[in-house]
Amino acid sequence: MTSTLSRPAPVGRLVDQFEKGLDAPICLTWELTYACNLSCVHCLSSSGRRNPDELSTEQCKAVIDELQRMQVFYVNIGGGEPTVRSDFWELVDYATDHQVGVKFSTNGVKIDQKVAERLAASDYVDVQISIDGATAEVNDEVRGKGSFDMATRALQHLKDAGFKDAKISVVVTRHNVSQLDEFKALADKYGATLRITRLRPSGRGADVWDDLHPTQEQQRELYDWLVANGEGILTGDSFFHLSAFGEASGGGALPGLNLCGAGRVVCLIDPLGDVYACPFAIHEEFLAGNVLRDGGFKQVWQTSDLFLELREPQSAGACASCDFFDSCRGGCMAAKFFTGLPMDGPDPECVQGYGEQLLADRDNGVLPKSSVDQSRTGNRRKALPSIPLTVLVTQPPSRACDENPLAGMR
Numbered sequence: 001m002t003s004t005l006s007r008p009a010p011v012g013r014l015v016d017q018f019e020k021g022l023d024a025p026i027c028l029t030w031e032l033t034y035a036c037n038l039s040c041v042h043c044l045s046s047s048g049r050r051n052p053d054e055l056s057t058e059q060c061k062a063v064i065d066e067l068q069r070m071q072v073f074y075v076n077i078g079g080g081e082p083t084v085r086s087d088f089w090e091l092v093d094y095a096t097d098h099q100v101g102v103k104f105s106t107n108g109v110k111i112d113q114k115v116a117e118r119l120a121a122s123d124y125v126d127v128q129i130s131i132d133g134a135t136a137e138v139n140d141e142v143r144g145k146g147s148f149d150m151a152t153r154a155l156q157h158l159k160d161a162g163f164k165d166a167k168i169s170v171v172v173t174r175h176n177v178s179q180l181d182e183f184k185a186l187a188d189k190y191g192a193t194l195r196i197t198r199l200r201p202s203g204r205g206a207d208v209w210d211d212l213h214p215t216q217e218q219q220r221e222l223y224d225w226l227v228a229n230g231e232g233i234l235t236g237d238s239f240f241h242l243s244a245f246g247e248a249s250g251g252g253a254l255p256g257l258n259l260c261g262a263g264r265v266v267c268l269i270d271p272l273g274d275v276y277a278c279p280f281a282i283h284e285e286f287l288a289g290n291v292l293r294d295g296g297f298k299q300v301w302q303t304s305d306l307f308l309e310l311r312e313p314q315s316a317g318a319c320a321s322c323d324f325f326d327s328c329r330g331g332c333m334a335a336k337f338f339t340g341l342p343m344d345g346p347d348p349e350c351v352q353g354y355g356e357q358l359l360a361d362r363d364n365g366v367l368p369k370s371s372v373d374q375s376r377t378g379n380r381r382k383a384l385p386s387i388p389l390t391v392l393v394t395q396p397p398s399r400a401c402d403e404n405p406l407a408g409m410r
């Protein structure tokens with residue numbers, strides 16, 4: 001929740017307020033480092049090597065101080081693999097001591113029994129373990145050999161330590177969409193909650209998107225699964241483009257944030273302090289400023305030209321004539337941008353098939369590339385081997401943007 005919510009209740013729907021932007025982001029992702037022990041083929045931030053210009057401990061603490069003043073009650077910390085920063089736990093403690101709850105994403109590399117016990121003792125830290133296959137075979141193809149065992153070992157440590165409600169975070173791909181029931185069973189086994197997200201063509205994800213993004217039939221399968229099993233599954237803003245499988249009246253909308261919140265309620269602080277409109281939009285086009293050079297995070301969030309522009313009413317463009325626009329809203333800005341499609345046209349995975357038509361006509365030679373690539377030399381892969389398709393912290397951190405940003409709001 002943000003400071004906006006403590007002001008007199010706005011007239012109209014909250015979602016309309018979100019479109020105009022809030023005083024502070026609801027879904028703030030902060031990537032602490034580009035360093036990572038893995039080299040996942042779809043990494044949205046093309047992580048691998050640490051960048052020597054990453055924010056220092058003191059600079060990170062200054063950002064946390066500012067988040068506290070802005071009443072950003074929780075932050076999603078990621079990377080890279082954030083736990084490989086030597087000051088990671090110091091920063092987590094500093095954040096929670098300053099009324100900023102933490103949810104961090106990890107591949108599990110540092111979650112041993114001792115760490116799990118420490119995490120279980122805090123009410124203000126949430127843990128999200130990334131797994132992209134319900135079996136080692138499917139997972140390790142994307143995340144690297146041994147990564148499934150590492151992630152499930154971390155989950156077991158958390159369970160044994162009594163950590164409540166860890167998250168298992170899955171990027172849905174062509175190869176794991178048939179495993180949704182198995183993912184749910186895996187989450188149940190560890191007393192965790194399943195979170196599923198969309199594969200966006202961002203970072204190294206652009207290299208593998210054509211091969212990995214779910215087919216049109218699989219998107220329907222995914223939509224049907226969410227309609228039947230979605231209660232208690234976290235999806236964030238991942239799948240609102242699938243709502244167009246429902247009724248044109250908007251009756252098929254899935255739970256979650258049904259609009260692109262980039263620069264309005266969502267943003268990213270990268271390891272260098274650069275602020276982007278969205279974690280999936282690491283490109284100069286979506287760079288709003290830098291927390292060190294441009295007067296701090298609050299200044300960037302509240303006054304950058306880019307964010308002010310994104311908070312203006314956006315044109316529906318070619319989607320204006322679509323009966324499903326109210327539920328789908330033309331889909332994801334980042335997915336369109338990195339697949340070379342017009343920003344005011346259909347999503348590349350438009351369920352009406354318009355995106356596929358545009359993709360077939362696009363010029364693959366001039367696709368925009370992410371501004372950042374910290375991939376370790378030789379690890380960036382172009383294609384996959386084919387595998388068969390088969391807080392004022394008086395309360396725990398709000399996780400509203402995981403599921404429904406309206407949750408918990410008056």
Ligand code: SF4
Pocket residue numbers: 200237259260261262266278279280281331332333334335
């Ligand atoms: S660009 Fe896509 S991923 Fe980013 S906030 Fe918008 S819908 Fe979400």
Ligand code: SF4
Pocket residue numbers: 241244318319322323324325328329330331345346347350351352353354355
């Ligand atoms: S045409 Fe546009 S609004 Fe309609 S379903 Fe496709 S992406 Fe969504």
